[in-house]
Amino acid sequence: MGKAPITRRDWLLSAALQPWIRQATRSFWVLKLLAPQVVVVHPVGTARLHCSDGQRSWIIEGDRFLSVRPGAQQLHVTGPNDLPACLQLEVPGMLRRTYTGVLDLLGGSEVVRPVVTMSCEIAVGSIVGAELPVSEAPFAALAAQAVVSRSILLGSVRRRHAIADFCDTTHCQFLRAPAPTGSLAWHSASETAGLVLKQDGHWMSPRFSAACGGRTEGGLNGEDRYIPVVCESCAKERRSREGHGWGLCQRGAIVMARSGFTWQAILNRYLPNAAIIRR
Numbered sequence: 663m664g665k666a667p668i669t670r671r672d673w674l675l676s677a678a679l680q681p682w683i684r685q686a687t688r689s690f691w692v693l694k695l696l697a698p699q700v701v702v703v704h705p706v707g708t709a710r711l712h713c714s715d716g717q718r719s720w721i722i723e724g725d726r727f728l729s730v731r732p733g734a735q736q737l738h739v740t741g742p743n744d745l746p747a748c749l750q751l752e753v754p755g756m757l758r759r760t761y762t763g764v765l766d767l768l769g770g771s772e773v774v775r776p777v778v779t780m781s782c783e784i785a786v787g788s789i790v791g792a793e794l795p796v797s798e799a800p801f802a803a804l805a806a807q808a809v810v811s812r813s814i815l816l817g818s819v820r821r822r823h824a825i826a827d828f829c830d831t832t833h834c835q836f837l838r839a840p841a842p843t844g845s846l847a848w849h850s851a852s853e854t855a856g857l858v859l860k861q862d863g864h865w866m867s868p869r870f871s872a873a874c875g876g877r878t879e880g881g882l883n884g885e886d887r888y889i890p891v892v893c894e895s896c897a898k899e900r901r902s903r904e905g906h907g908w909g910l911c912q913r914g915a916i917v918m919a920r921s922g923f924t925w926q927a928i929l930n931r932y933l934p935n936a937a938i939i940r941r
């Protein structure tokens with residue numbers, strides 16, 4: 663179990679990027695696939711975690727931690743002044759993952775359900791790092807994914823879960839720890855900060871899949887209209903479809919990026935009727 667890659671200073675710096683970034687937040691039901699029986703909350707570095715269960719409030723810091731089981735009272739955890747906190751969630755014997763945000767732990771009767779409310783920009787970096795193989799995907803592919811993922815976060819009209827806007831599985835989008843500051847995934851989010859896709863006057867909530875199989879799906883999906891496009895990368899590699907095949911093809915994006923195409927060109931290829939707009 664390694665130390666957290668993100669320090670408190672990192673999130674202070676990223677939170678200071680632009681005023682609107684601090685306002686655009688979404689909630690994520692995390693560690694969902696693990697269906698944890700116990701979740702342990704650790705402060706990261708010098709973080710002070712302000713905890714409350716509705717009746718009393720207390721602070722944990724340093725080596726102290728908080729262990730939550732199903733049936734426990736709902737817990738609310740923040741940094742000082744209700745700001746986001748840098749914390750780690752541990753499922754003993756399985757994993758330990760860092761998050762920056764405000765944490766709600768819902769007991770439930772069977773499993774513990776952690777919900778982290780975080781800045782959309784931090785979430786975008788976390789999703790890009792989880793959705794694409796960052797060691798082999800060039801920057802342009804990551805940046806195209808960043809714009810698509812941000813559009814989903816900001817363009818979805820309703821919550822996808824009763825307890826949170828999104829979850830951290832493929833049902834919504836994969837989401838792990840924040841991208842380490844200075845990493846390619848981090849740059850892909852920061853260099854496209856605020857950019858989303860718009861179509862016919864509405865904000866898109868675009869779809870993407872691992873590989874389209876040579877031709878993307880066309881038609882209407884909710885409000886979003888997809889034009890089927892030929893994907894030379896999948897066709898040439900005789901790659902069969904993985905996923906639903908709508909919108910951005912991740913495999914195609916990686917191959918285009920390796921050939922020197924920009925992230926704008928990748929988005930124009932797979933989502934030709936979408937405009938890239940600063941929200």
Ligand SMILES: [Zn+2]
Binds near residue numbers: 828829830834
């Ligand atoms: Zn979901």
Ligand SMILES: [Zn+2]
Binds near residue numbers: 914
């Ligand atoms: Zn493809």
